[in-house]
Amino acid sequence: MTHFNWQTCYQTLFSDLENTGQARWAERLRTQLKLRFEERPHGDMARWLNAVHSLPEVPDISSDLTRSAVTLSTGAPLSADQQEQLESSLRGLMPWRKGPFDFFGTYIDTEWRSDWKWDRVAPYLSDLRGRRILDVGCGSGYHCWRMLGEGAGRVIGIDPGLLFLFQFLSVKRYLGDVPVDLVPIRMEDLPDNLQAFDTTFSMGVLYHRRSPLDHLLELKGTLRKGGELVLETLVVDGPQGYSLMPEDRYGQMRNVWFLPSCDTLLRWLDRTGFENARVVDVTETTTEEQRSTDWMRFNSLQDFLDPEDPSKTIEGYPGPRRATIIAEKP
Numbered sequence: 001m002t003h004f005n006w007q008t009c010y011q012t013l014f015s016d017l018e019n020t021g022q023a024r025w026a027e028r029l030r031t032q033l034k035l036r037f038e039e040r041p042h043g044d045m046a047r048w049l050n051a052v053h054s055l056p057e058v059p060d061i062s063s064d065l066t067r068s069a070v071t072l073s074t075g076a077p078l079s080a081d082q083q084e085q086l087e088s089s090l091r092g093l094m095p096w097r098k099g100p101f102d103f104f105g106t107y108i109d110t111e112w113r114s115d116w117k118w119d120r121v122a123p124y125l126s127d128l129r130g131r132r133i134l135d136v137g138c139g140s141g142y143h144c145w146r147m148l149g150e151g152a153g154r155v156i157g158i159d160p161g162l163l164f165l166f167q168f169l170s171v172k173r174y175l176g177d178v179p180v181d182l183v184p185i186r187m188e189d190l191p192d193n194l195q196a197f198d199t200t201f202s203m204g205v206l207y208h209r210r211s212p213l214d215h216l217l218e219l220k221g222t223l224r225k226g227g228e229l230v231l232e233t234l235v236v237d238g239p240q241g242y243s244l245m246p247e248d249r250y251g252q253m254r255n256v257w258f259l260p261s262c263d264t265l266l267r268w269l270d271r272t273g274f275e276n277a278r279v280v281d282v283t284e285t286t287t288e289e290q291r292s293t294d295w296m297r298f299n300s301l302q303d304f305l306d307p308e309d310p311s312k313t314i315e316g317y318p319g320p321r322r323a324t325i326i327a328e329k330p
């Protein structure tokens with residue numbers, strides 16, 4: 001298998017953790033990553049690595065992380081050969097779900113318009129400049145790049161999906177040693193009570209957790225006193241106390257456990273010790289926001305809704321609606 005030097009990949013992160021009083025976390029991460037990359041490597045890892053390694057060298061790179069597509073540009077236009085190589089490497093990392101991205105003019109139209117979510121959330125965030133940020137369930141890291149674009153001091157994204165890591169590295173490879181890392185671990189793999197972050201994001205994760213209150217407590221443990229939680233999750237209509245637990249799948253997704261009403265979610269946040277929790281946005285997910293594209297050719301939301309009544313999922317539950325809540329750790 002093509003060798004992946006994870007120690008080099010995470011060198012800056014490890015020193016950053018060691019220099020900020022998190023040496024024990026760095027040690028634990030080393031053990032987890034060794035297991036992930038060396039002892040139990042994913043069957044497709046060699047292919048994905050090959051794709052990242054075959055991305056063309058490009059001189060004179062600049063980036064714009066404030067636009068809807070995370071954009072890489074070059075002062076020296078790519079030759080036809082380079083363009084072909086770029087496209088073929090990026091296609092090797094399909095399916096692309098979270099984006100969009102623009103690699104030197106090659107536009108990756110991802111399954112999700114993740115920029116729409118960012119536009120809904122961003123106006124309500126405390127100024128991100130200089131902040132240490134954790135993005136739990138970060139996918140390809142699209143939002144991590146947008147956070148850097150807003151001036152974040154340090155961003156750590158975590159997501160167990162390994163393909164997402166290689167999509168992330170295909171961007172980072174061109175940006176050099178920027179203070180953004182994606183670590184392929186789950187929330188449950190973080191040490192308890194890190195108290196290391198100014199802002200923690202959990203977007204699209206809560207409904208995947210069998211124990212949502214424990215997820216909220218884990219998120220609180222990642223924050224310093226006064227730190228900000230940004231929580232985005234699927235919600236349903238209903239009074240305080242109500243939540244929907246699907247019988248099996250929800251919109252064809254496995255592992256969906258609790259879809260609370262907004263009032264229930266506020267109560268959960270209150271009971272888990274957050275303060276000043278407020279719903280800043282509620283939006284239906286449409287088939288414009290989540291759809292199959294040339295870069296994600298599998299089924300998408302349209303196929304997961306009831307063809308007779310698209311306000312319902314194929315299983316007959318209320319269609320996807322997402323709320324964003326912001327709260328502080330006292």
Ligand SMILES: Nc1ncnc2c1ncn2[C@@H]1O[C@H](C[S@+](CC[C@H]([NH3+])C(=O)[O-])CC(=O)[O-])[C@@H](O)[C@H]1O
Pocket residue numbers: 098114117136137138139158159160161185186187188202203204205208
């Ligand atoms: N236990 C876990 N710990 C960490 N990550 C997890 C866990 N379980 C699942 N995930 C990860 O959470 C992400 C949820 S997607 C939201 C992406 C982005 N945040 C977005 O808001 O666009 C939403 C969706 O597509 O359902 C996936 O990438 C999982 O691998």
